[in-house]
Amino acid sequence: MYVSDCISANERGHLTIGSYDTVELAKKYGTPLYAYDENEIRKNLKEFKKSIDDEYGGNGLVVYASKAFCCKEMMRVCMQEGVGVDVVSGGELYTALSVDFPTENIVFHGNNKTYDELVMAVENNVGRVIVDNLTELETLNTIAAEKGVKIGIMLRIKPGIDAHTHSFIKTGQIDSKFGFALETGEALDAIKEAIAMSNVELRGLHCHIGSQIFDLDPFELAATVMLDLFKQVKDETGYELKELNLGGGFGIKYLKSDRPRAFSDYMRKVSAAVNSYSKDLGLECPFILIEPGRSVVGAAGITLYTVGCVKDIPDVRTYVSVDGGMGDNPRYALYQSAYEVICANKAGDKREWTVTVAGKCCESGDLIQEWTRLQPVEPGDILAVLSTGAYNYSMASNYNRIPRLPVIFVKNGKAREVIKRETYDQLIECDI
Numbered sequence: 001m002y003v004s005d006c007i008s009a010n011e012r013g014h015l016t017i018g019s020y021d022t023v024e025l026a027k028k029y030g031t032p033l034y035a036y037d038e039n040e041i042r043k044n045l046k047e048f049k050k051s052i053d054d055e056y057g058g059n060g061l062v063v064y065a066s067k068a069f070c071c072k073e074m075m076r077v078c079m080q081e082g083v084g085v086d087v088v089s090g091g092e093l094y095t096a097l098s099v100d101f102p103t104e105n106i107v108f109h110g111n112n113k114t115y116d117e118l119v120m121a122v123e124n125n126v127g128r129v130i131v132d133n134l135t136e137l138e139t140l141n142t143i144a145a146e147k148g149v150k151i152g153i154m155l156r157i158k159p160g161i162d163a164h165t166h167s168f169i170k171t172g173q174i175d176s177k178f179g180f181a182l183e184t185g186e187a188l189d190a191i192k193e194a195i196a197m198s199n200v201e202l203r204g205l206h207c208h209i210g211s212q213i214f215d216l217d218p219f220e221l222a223a224t225v226m227l228d229l230f231k232q233v234k235d236e237t238g239y240e241l242k243e244l245n246l247g248g249g250f251g252i253k254y255l256k257s258d259r260p261r262a263f264s265d266y267m268r269k270v271s272a273a274v275n276s277y278s279k280d281l282g283l284e285c286p287f288i289l290i291e292p293g294r295s296v297v298g299a300a301g302i303t304l305y306t307v308g309c310v311k312d313i314p315d316v317r318t319y320v321s322v323d324g325g326m327g328d329n330p331r332y333a334l335y336q337s338a339y340e341v342i343c344a345n346k347a348g349d350k351r352e353w354t355v356t357v358a359g360k361c362c363e364s365g366d367l368i369q370e371w372t373r374l375q376p377v378e379p380g381d382i383l384a385v386l387s388t389g390a391y392n393y394s395m396a397s398n399y400n401r402i403p404r405l406p407v408i409f410v411k412n413g414k415a416r417e418v419i420k421r422e423t424y425d426q427l428i429e430c431d432i
């Protein structure tokens, strides 16, 4: 009935997440807040992991892209489920290290890692640094040489595939700041350079073709383009690349009309292509890495707000203002992202109004959703915005010095804070 299986309504007409009454959550922890169904997150991780077992005989690793939602507890959940994590900054790496995450299963991304971040990666023996450019390759090799170690790397390749997604989140084509271009020969040159270096171990190649992709074909095409490059490298250098990282980008449901494919469909189709095409090319099927982010946490999370005022402008529109906004969810302001909004304490009522849900920031563009259907609401009602589990908390800001929201995990009828609400004292902590 809702965009996510973990969302429902109870006999009181209240919206629930993981069977927990959201109105009770709002009462207990205050609003605004983020809530996740922990079982839903674990279910998604298990499903990806099972696909690696089923389709590649376990010869692979699921790596959760932690930029989608990063905190210590999320790192612990990944650890418990036996999946790795992808980090894109010293801060995300620090979070993983703070819970003793096995560093062999950490993948370190980024198109402009700083010198200090590369040192941190080498000192902690991160399993795979995904090298983006030649400057980074040379710096990393030098740092590893100074420390007398060898660091595992993969090279990020732009396979040149247009995945028909929103242009702001398209990263696979040649006009992208990420990675080495294939068609110019840049990729092959970098591979040869990496092979010749003595303090990096080139484990394989990486590609990530975009985000929120529903179509399976671009993933399959990317895999075959990458395998062609594996073959070319073998023919020209004799070097056998052992690992293929296919990135993330699997779409999720934000609206009922969205039709994402099941993870298992994606895995089946891509693995069939990888298995048969590597055989055709006379290559051993590589160790496969996948990096789901949004699809692990997106539909498992919601945001709860309290309605402050309702402003009806006749013949124009009705603004419903809530106690959060672009600070906790910048995605509408950035990409006009679609979301489903529900009055949590009137979930059983008909959605008869068409409204614009606005935040409390001093910015006209501070909107959560425009022209969305909603139950008739009044001040004090609780609003739930669904599928906000990915790129909301992680993209949050303190604009207008509004403290960051707490994150609550719900599981088997119990709720617990995994991130506390930021305090005013913490807001001024770094001020001098």
Ligand SMILES: *Cc1c(COP(=O)(O)O)cnc(C)c1O
Pocket (backbone or CB within 6 Å): 065, 067, 068, 086, 109, 208, 210, 211, 212, 247, 248, 249, 250, 291, 292, 293, 294, 295
């Ligand atoms: C963002 C990103 C991901 C995760 O993408 P989702 O769309 O959230 O699945 C995976 N790999 C890389 C390199 C990324 O930049």
